[in-house]
Amino acid sequence: MKLLLLSNSTAPGHAYLEHAREAIARHLAGVRELLFVPYALADHDGYTEKVAAFMAELGIAVRGVHTGDPRRLAADAQAVFTGGGNSFRLLRALHTTGLVEALRDRVAAGAPYMGSSAGTNMACPTLRTTNDMPIVQPPSFEALALVPFQINPHYLDPAPESAHMGETREERLTQFLEENAVPVLGLREGTWLVREDDRLELAGVAAGARLFRRGAAPEEYGPGTDLSELLTAPARFDVGPATT
Structure with missing residues (x-):
């Protein structure tokens, strides 16, 4: 499985996605067309055009998943990028279009997945650690579960x-x-995760990330840290308060 999970898409003093340009270019090396999932914002066409303008500089064409049968487009995608915005709106659309299963299957089959902000939330088992206001109600909090934390x-x-x-x-x-x-990884602005099969690495700016675990003090990690052990961490939801 190949993942690039960005905390944010725009950094101070940089154009859209420019702060992670090199990481994106490496992640999408060899990709000719990218499938973009714009459902986190209301203007799907405008959002897709914004992504297309950036990807054109990398020689990559972009197609919005809203322009055809979403499940069929996902099944044929060379690579997928799910953009940021409101994560409740995004997840509702993924469920109603059948993309939760379709994207999960395509990424498991080898298609690179890239997410930023809400799109990174979608890579988790659930929506439960988003920062967003629930402006709509998805049928479930279940997300893509591309990582187990x-x-x-x-x-x-x-x-x-x-x-x-x-x-x-x-x-x-x-x-x-x-x-x-x-486990919950707090990704600060300008940081991202890179997954290559069973290896997971933190990258980006020096601010790094903060890892929260039940019953333990938060841990600080900087860029270059191998976080692969998180890929084997058991996830147990709704277990209730810890007993003392």
């Missing part, structure tokens, strides 16, 4: 000087772990 894109560290009194991202993920025994 959860990811929190756009991870933000607690800011002690902030006057905001709501939960920090760390507190929200801790609450998730009170009910679920599943």
Whole structure:
């Protein structure tokens, strides 16, 4: 399985996807046409055009999955990119179009998968560690399960000087772990994961990522870290609070 999972698609001072250009070029080497999944935003055509403009610089043509039979297009795709936006809207569309199963099968058969933000959320077993507002209701939180752990894109560290009194991202993920025994990787801006079969590596900027596990203190990791052991981590959902 070949995955490139970006925390974000736009970085300060960079055009769309430009901060990860080299990683994207490596990931899609040899790909002539990319299937783009634009369902996280309302303007499917406009979103597809934006992706096509970037991919054209890499010599890759882009087709939106909304322009034909989604399942048939997925079955024939050389590679797939699922873009960011609202993850609830995206997952609802994946279920209603039959793409959850179709994309899972195609990626398992060897097609490279790339996701950014909400598209990275889709690679997890469920939607449960997204940051988004539930503007629509998907029929299920079940996602593509291309990795057996959860990811929190756009991870933000607690800011002690902030006057905001709501939960920090760390507190929200801790609450998730009170009910679920599943590792959660908080991907900071400018970071991404690269999976090549049984190897998983953290890449991107020096800020790196933060790993949360049930019953343990968060762990910090920097670019170049081998996180392959997460691919074998057992995921147990809805186990309830840990007993003491």
